[in-house]
Amino acid sequence: LSDIYTILFAKWILLQEVPDFETKVNEDYTEIHFYNKHADIEIVFNPLNIIEFKATNTQSGEIEYYLHFQMKTLNHAIKLFKELTHYMKHIGDTPTVKILLCCSGGLTTSYFAMKMNEASKLMSLPYVTEASGYNNLYYVAQDYDVVLLAPQISYLHAKACDILKDKIVLNVPPEVFAKYDVKAIFTLVKDSLEIKKNQSDQKIPLPVMLDVEIKHKTLALSIFRNKQSIHVAYRVYDKNQEILLNNEVIKPTVNLQDICDIIDIARLHYPRIRYIGIATPGIIDDGYVSSTSLVGWETPERLEDVLTERYHLPICICNDVNAAAVGYYSSQDKVSSLAFLFQPIHAGSGAGIIVDNCLLHGMHNLVGEVQF
Known part of the structure; x- marks a missing residue:
């Protein structure tokens, strides 16, 4: 019955209306896509009736939702699909990358942060930027993905990297800061996020040093x-x-x-x-x-x-x-x-x-x- 349920489930999905999403399906009905400017939802039917749901945020490139299951009952499969469609409505609602622009007191970076937010909204980029003084940096930085240091405190870069080990900490080049070159900042942030993503994908699991006997x-x-x-x-x-x-x-x-x-x-x-x-x-x-x-x-x-x-x-x-x-x-x-x-x-x-x-x-x- 699993074979029959899987076929029925694929046909049932294609009959569903998902507001604000377009639908695409391949010739043999093994892949169904729902997509818009915010997200690409991929449903794949694999051998052994294993079904995959994957939701990718097209702005950030991150996979925000992923699961797979083997078809057993239609009721269970339909419940999981409804969970997915509920989540799909919220992809792209909020910016996915939070940037903290930091200078000695926060005054000179406030205007730059405002210009960055205006540009990210205009360019439909998933960035939101806020400004802070250095004295508050280590209290608030945990809520941000990227920390940008203004030129006047660039000498504190090594210290900030040492304390904020899991954050991207960057120095803003003086010529970029002086011109409020928002495009150059976004390029710097995008490249750094990509490098971090590639590094995390290449992490090697820690070896287990204890002498544990595993027979199975x-x-x-x-x-x-x-x-x-x-x-x-x-x-x-x-x-x-x-x-x-x-x-x-x-x-x-x-x-x-x-x-x-x-x-x-x-x-x-x-x-x-x-x-x-x-x-x-x-x-x-x-x-x-x-x-x-x-x-x-x-x-x-x-x-x-x-x-x-x-x-x-x-x-x-x-x-x-x-x-x-x-x-x-x-x-x-x-x-x-x-x-x-x-x-x-x-x-x-x-x-x-x-x-x-x-x-x-x-x-x-x-x-x-x-x-x-």
């Missing part, structure tokens, strides 16, 4: 927030810790069924997976998950039991920040104690603390860690 294929999932979206990164490892499958799902909300879809897809490609590990936001106490923003994640039963009963595999669920601390600790052999502090912009903070080679869980995986 393992599936690892990491759930985390990034701006307004939730990402589920997942990998399949073989017994030699080589990565066999490396993918990611991006959605505004994630629920238990989304996690099950990912596990189903991974097991479809690698049926011999024998262990599943999940790192998730929230408090994990004896297999129960609480205080998390994931829909359907807090169940009356132990979540580990729910998933174990479904897949008949050993499943480990742990806090995401603890997993990050253990992951980094496992990749090095220089220190036996460390603290990993995580402070996302729009969510609660967390800490993963290892003392003398042992991860501290605290009472009920919540309290008692801070004393260390």
Whole structure:
């Protein structure tokens, strides 16, 4: 029936009216595109009835929504399509790149910031610019993607780069600043964003230094927030810790069924997976998950039991920040104690603390860690 459901689903999609989007379909109906000036929505029908949804912001080039699932029921597929179309309405609503223009006091950059905003609106560019004095830079910079330093404080570039390690920090050339050359600034920002994107695409996973014996294929999932979206990164490892499958799902909300879809897809490609590990936001106490923003994640039963009963595999669920601390600790052999502090912009903070080679869980995986 999955074959029939997939054909019906493709025909059903083509009958749907999606306001403000044009539709394009290839000859064999394996790819359907909805597109406008803000977004390109791609729906691909793969072998084994695996369906992919991908939404790309055409202004920034970023993939803002991505998931895949295997067709099981029409009801589930239609629900996912409606989630996608709801999200499509909001792509391009807000600028995707926030720029902070900084000088010694903020006065000389305010006019330049105003001219940049006028130009980005006129040119339909996804940039919004604000001005700030250097004294406030390190308090507000976390809310911005790019920091531009005016020529009078260009000597502070090295210090700013050292403190704002995950931000793009650039010096504005004096001739550009003097002429308020908005076009040159936008070119500088665009080129720097492209370089950063290429560098992030080439990151090599940290090696695991601990001597851990793995006899079978393992599936690892990491759930985390990034701006307004939730990402589920997942990998399949073989017994030699080589990565066999490396993918990611991006959605505004994630629920238990989304996690099950990912596990189903991974097991479809690698049926011999024998262990599943999940790192998730929230408090994990004896297999129960609480205080998390994931829909359907807090169940009356132990979540580990729910998933174990479904897949008949050993499943480990742990806090995401603890997993990050253990992951980094496992990749090095220089220190036996460390603290990993995580402070996302729009969510609660967390800490993963290892003392003398042992991860501290605290009472009920919540309290008692801070004393260390």
